Amino acid sequence: MEDRKKATIVDVARQAGVSVATVSRVVNGNYPVKLETKERVQKVIQALRYVPNVQARELNTRQSSTLGVVVPGLHNMFFAEVIDGIEEAVRQDGFSLLLNCAKNDPQQEMSGIQALVSRNVSGIILISPNMAGIRESFYAELARRIPLVFINGYHHIPDVSYVTNDEQRGTQQALDYLERLGHQRILFVRGDHSDSYTIKEEVYRRDRERHGGLDSRFLINIGEGNGPETADSAMQQLLRVIPDLDPTAIFCCNDLMAVGAINACKRLGRRVPADISVVGYDNIALSRMIEPKLTTMDQNMFQLGSNAASLLIERIRGGCSKRIVLENVLVERESAGKVRSS
Amino acid sequence: MEDRKKATIVDVARQAGVSVATVSRVVNGNYPVKLETKERVQKVIQALRYVPNVQARELNTRQSSTLGVVVPGLHNMFFAEVIDGIEEAVRQDGFSLLLNCAKNDPQQEMSGIQALVSRNVSGIILISPNMAGIRESFYAELARRIPLVFINGYHHIPDVSYVTNDEQRGTQQALDYLERLGHQRILFVRGDHSDSYTIKEEVYRRDRERHGGLDSRFLINIGEGNGPETADSAMQQLLRVIPDLDPTAIFCCNDLMAVGAINACKRLGRRVPADISVVGYDNIALSRMIEPKLTTMDQNMFQLGSNAASLLIERIRGGCSKRIVLENVLVERESAGKVRSS
DNA sequence: CTGTTAGCGCGTTCAC
DNA sequence: GTGAACGCGCTAACAG
Numbered sequence: 001m002e003d004r005k006k007a008t009i010v011d012v013a014r015q016a017g018v019s020v021a022t023v024s025r026v027v028n029g030n031y032p033v034k035l036e037t038k039e040r041v042q043k044v045i046q047a048l049r050y051v052p053n054v055q056a057r058e059l060n061t062r063q064s065s066t067l068g069v070v071v072p073g074l075h076n077m078f079f080a081e082v083i084d085g086i087e088e089a090v091r092q093d094g095f096s097l098l099l100n101c102a103k104n105d106p107q108q109e110m111s112g113i114q115a116l117v118s119r120n121v122s123g124i125i126l127i128s129p130n131m132a133g134i135r136e137s138f139y140a141e142l143a144r145r146i147p148l149v150f151i152n153g154y155h156h157i158p159d160v161s162y163v164t165n166d167e168q169r170g171t172q173q174a175l176d177y178l179e180r181l182g183h184q185r186i187l188f189v190r191g192d193h194s195d196s197y198t199i200k201e202e203v204y205r206r207d208r209e210r211h212g213g214l215d216s217r218f219l220i221n222i223g224e225g226n227g228p229e230t231a232d233s234a235m236q237q238l239l240r241v242i243p244d245l246d247p248t249a250i251f252c253c254n255d256l257m258a259v260g261a262i263n264a265c266k267r268l269g270r271r272v273p274a275d276i277s278v279v280g281y282d283n284i285a286l287s288r289m290i291e292p293k294l295t296t297m298d299q300n301m302f303q304l305g306s307n308a309a310s311l312l313i314e315r316i317r318g319g320c321s322k323r324i325v326l327e328n329v330l331v332e333r334e335s336a337g338k339v340r341s342s
Numbered sequence: 343m344e345d346r347k348k349a350t351i352v353d354v355a356r357q358a359g360v361s362v363a364t365v366s367r368v369v370n371g372n373y374p375v376k377l378e379t380k381e382r383v384q385k386v387i388q389a390l391r392y393v394p395n396v397q398a399r400e401l402n403t404r405q406s407s408t409l410g411v412v413v414p415g416l417h418n419m420f421f422a423e424v425i426d427g428i429e430e431a432v433r434q435d436g437f438s439l440l441l442n443c444a445k446n447d448p449q450q451e452m453s454g455i456q457a458l459v460s461r462n463v464s465g466i467i468l469i470s471p472n473m474a475g476i477r478e479s480f481y482a483e484l485a486r487r488i489p490l491v492f493i494n495g496y497h498h499i500p501d502v503s504y505v506t507n508d509e510q511r512g513t514q515q516a517l518d519y520l521e522r523l524g525h526q527r528i529l530f531v532r533g534d535h536s537d538s539y540t541i542k543e544e545v546y547r548r549d550r551e552r553h554g555g556l557d558s559r560f561l562i563n564i565g566e567g568n569g570p571e572t573a574d575s576a577m578q579q580l581l582r583v584i585p586d587l588d589p590t591a592i593f594c595c596n597d598l599m600a601v602g603a604i605n606a607c608k609r610l611g612r613r614v615p616a617d618i619s620v621v622g623y624d625n626i627a628l629s630r631m632i633e634p635k636l637t638t639m640d641q642n643m644f645q646l647g648s649n650a651a652s653l654l655i656e657r658i659r660g661g662c663s664k665r666i667v668l669e670n671v672l673v674e675r676e677s678a679g680k681v682r683s684s
Numbered sequence: 685c686t687g688t689t690a691g692c693g694c695g696t697t698c699a700c
Numbered sequence: 701g702t703g704a705a706c707g708c709g710c711t712a713a714c715a716g
Contacts (some may be wrong), residue, residue: 006487008693019703024695034701049483054460055397055406056693060708064462066398066440074422075627079572086442096457098408099441101429115438118396119408141391145348226626228423237580259631266633285570287415289601290632291608361687366711376685398709402692445711 007048011092016044016325025054027052049113058120061082066096067258067312068116068124072191072193076226077284078301082127082151085305093313095122103192106135106223114144123312130193131155142287147315149308162323163304167196167281170297170328174279177330183277184211184247186219187236187241189261190253191225197253200281204251214227215247225254234260235267235280242268248276248339255280255287262335267319283331292334349390356382358386369394400462408438409654410458410466414446414535418568418598420643424469424493427647435655446535448477455484460573465489465654472535473497474671477533483591489657491650496537503653504665509538509608509623512639512670513545516593516621519672524681525591526553529560529583532595533567533575539595542623546593567596576602576610583612590618597622597629600636604677615679623629625673634676641670657679 009027013020020039025031026041033041034333044050057094058064067090071079079241087097098116102109109129114126124142129150131139136155143159150162178186187205190197201219208214220241222234234257238250242264252258258280265272272278272292280287280296307324351369357361360379368383375383392673402407405445409432413421414440429439443659444451451471458466468483471492473481478497479603484490485501492504514520530546543561550556562583564576576599580592584606594600600622607614614620614634622629622638637660649666 010693020694021703022701025702028695030695037701049487051456051460053401053462053693055401055462055696058708059395059397059693059710060695074416074425077417078417080419080422081418083441084443094457096461098440099425099439101426114393115436118393119438120397122393135585147706147707206703231627231631253470257417263631263633286575286628286631289573289605289628289686291605298377324699352709361686362710363712364686367686370711374685379686395709398692399711401694401709402711404692478706592699 007050008054008160009050011048012041012044012050013046016041038135050279053299064120064122065094066098066119066121067309068100068119068123069101069127070102070109070112070116070129071127073101073128073227075228075280076230076254077137077189077286078282078299079127079283081301082305084306085302085307086309087296087305088302089309090313095313098263098280104130104226105137106130110138112229117142117146121146121151122173122179123316125149125151125308125312126153127151129153129194130195135152137223147312149312149315151304151308152196154199154249157225159321160187161315161321163225163308163326164323165299165304165309165326165328167199167328168203170281170299171200171251173295173328174281174321175207176203178249178251178277178279178336179251181249181277181337184339185218185245185247185249187220187238187247187250188240188251189220189222189257191222191230194225197225200253216311218247219221222257222260225257230256231260231263235264239267242270242276249336250278252278252280255284255294255296257285258335259290262290262294264290272335275340277336277339279336287331287333295336297328298331300326349392350395352390353390353391354386355381357390358383364663376422378651379461383519406462407436408440408461408463409651410440410442410455410461410463411469412444412451412454412458412466412471414472414568415443415483417570418572418596418624419628420568420596420624420641422467423626423643424647424650427644427649427650429647431648431651432646432655439656446472446568448472451478452480459484459488463488465491465658467491467493467650467654468495469493470538471495472537472538484500485565489654491638491657493646493650494538496541501663503633503650503657503663505650505653505668506665507641507646507668507670509514509541509670510545512623512641513542513593513671514549515672516623516639517546518590519550520593520619520621520678521553523591523619523679526558526681527587527589527591528594529562529580529587529589531562531564531580531592531599533563533572533599534565536567540569542595557585560589564599564602567599572598573602573605576600577606580606581609582620584612586666590620591678592620594620597624597636598628599636600638600677604632604634617682619678621678623670629673629675634675637675637678638673639670640673
């Protein structure tokens with residue numbers, strides 16, 4: 001069997017002694033075919049290991065069964081879990097996923113999207129897009145040509161669907177929790193390149209204003225917030241800052257930073273949570289692995305992903321854009337406690 | 343500008359007053375075009391936001407600029423880092439990645455691959471495939487029709503390229519290290535569904551035979567080794583086993599398990615490394631985040647990924663299959679030390 | 685330099 | 701029930 005090249009529908013038709021139309025019908029089962037010929041065709045398909053060429057099919061049905069997913073990177077397990085949710089929700093509908101990592105580079109994000117569009121994906125999910133300036137119009141135009149869903153995106157753009165967490169409320173909830181525990185000197189740790197951080201900072205600022213004013217030295221930016229070195233750079237920064245500011249609690253915009261915070265405390269000989277409380281955000285698997293187990297806001301990433309997938313598919317099927325807002329819940333574990341009695 | 347639908351090459355040609363061939367030429371820049379007409383065409387392309395349809399292009403060039411990647415899942419950062427390596431290496435060649443998570447389900451792995459093939463990927467990278475029985479022939483046939491690269495795959499199949507780590511030597515190195523530290527009662531922790539585990543177990547068994555015989559109770563299988571609950575299930579198992587067996591060291595087949603092992607020790611009130619040493623395998627970012635920092639064998643996942651990508655592209659360009667074996671190096675950190683003086 | 689034409693592999697009318 | 705013919709969007713000869 002010298003079948004180096006892939007068999008086409010023509011090969012099958014010839015070998016089965018029928019027309020390509022008939023083969024097409026048995027493959028797609030959308031028109032009646034006499035049982036006998038159907039079986040004959042199927043036999044040939046088996047023998048030739050014929051697999052329909054999806055590209056060709058979709059070229060003339062003007063459809064596409066692949067979806068695009070754009071993430072900043074895979075180093076934060078947050079994204080892995082979201083993608084899991086997307087995959088699961090999308091598998092039954094026969095879609096495949098074209099993945100693109102933007103590495104927090106707006107340029108790469110845009111060229112990555114171009115690549116997806118040119119590959120004719122029928123929709124795109126953008127996770128934690130980092131948008132600024134010119135790019136807003138880029139997305140506005142994109143949205144008019146192809147279904148778009150943003151996960152945790154905060155610039156309103158017509159025609160795009162959103163799945164977001166109520167990160168304002170979530171952040172406030174975490175802050176309230178800390179305050180109920182008696183904390184006042186609360187450090188705020190964020191990173192670059194994501195609107196989520198800015199949203200949270202807003203809440204923090206307002207909260208501080210209400211509680212005796214904001215000390216901007218308590219605002220810490222550690223740079224890249226989703227990389228392999230995020231925990232480490234958070235630790236480094238905090239190592240410098242904690243002795244000066246002497247906070248009793250640290251709120252971190254994601255769990256990676258929180259891990260760094262915990263490690264910084266350990267290094268400085270401060271016990272968590274006896275001396276300092278640490279609260280994270282996301283609830284990635286990692287937060288259950290470290291010691292002490294991290295108290296954090298659960299973003300339910302799987303839901304984030306599967307909801308985004310549903311929204312996208314709905315949009316592809318002609319529905320209109322929507323917005324889904326998920327609530328975050330506090331997961332009390334071991335890293336936060338009552339303020340130390342100084 | 344009522345351009346609901348995507349513009350095609352014909353639209354551009356008409357609007358620019360040239361033939362489709364000319365448009366094609368300026369897009370691909372593979373034939374000379376008079377500067378003036380080139381500029382006119384480019385203007386129209388801009389105005390119409392024309393993006394070439396890659397599907398159509400590849401249909402008649404009989405090429406494809408997408409690659410398939412199959413992973414067991416994304417929950418172990420190991421895979422994230424490998425994918426990173428692939429992406430980086432492949433970006434400059436203009437390839438996109440179709441991602442497929444098999445969840446350790448052989449059925450899903452195979453159907454996922456079918457989806458990739460039908461989408462006409464020009465090659466597939468399989469990471470840590472778990473192969474058994476019938477499936478070997480499945481891959482053998484697949485390999486004859488499409489370039490295939492296995493990362494950490496250990497069944498030899500003609501025509502497929504391999505990038506592997508020398509996990510035998512790596513495991514032996516880790517064991518030697520432990521033994522040099524005086525350890526004899528070494529627990530071996532593995533999981534299901536990966537040949538890597540079995541390779542390592544082999545080495546462990548032989549090593550034990552050489553050192554006074556194997557006690558099979560020291561062989562621990564914790565089930566799923568790459569899931570979100572892997573660290574936890576490792577901990578649970580070890581919680582039961584450590585008190586009985588009283589090991590002085592634990593060798594874990596990956597870092598997730600090692601984290602579980604460390605946590606089990608902590609819970610049992612055994613200090614790491616004073617009472618028990620723990621060594622992992624992989625060197626994922628997580629291993630630097632936990633306390634004590636994990637001593638582990640570095641697999642250099644990025645290299646794994648970028649080498650696989652190179653091999654695949656080489657194969658696509660008509661080269662023949664190869665095998666690359668990377669060496670693993672021990673990263674001494676804080677989780678292993680001299681055996682306790684009992 | 686540029687236009688015309690013939691497919692790429694497939695689904696889909698429209699006849700028979 | 702089945703086949704012939706057209707077209708999806710594009711590239712690759714082949715003419716001019």
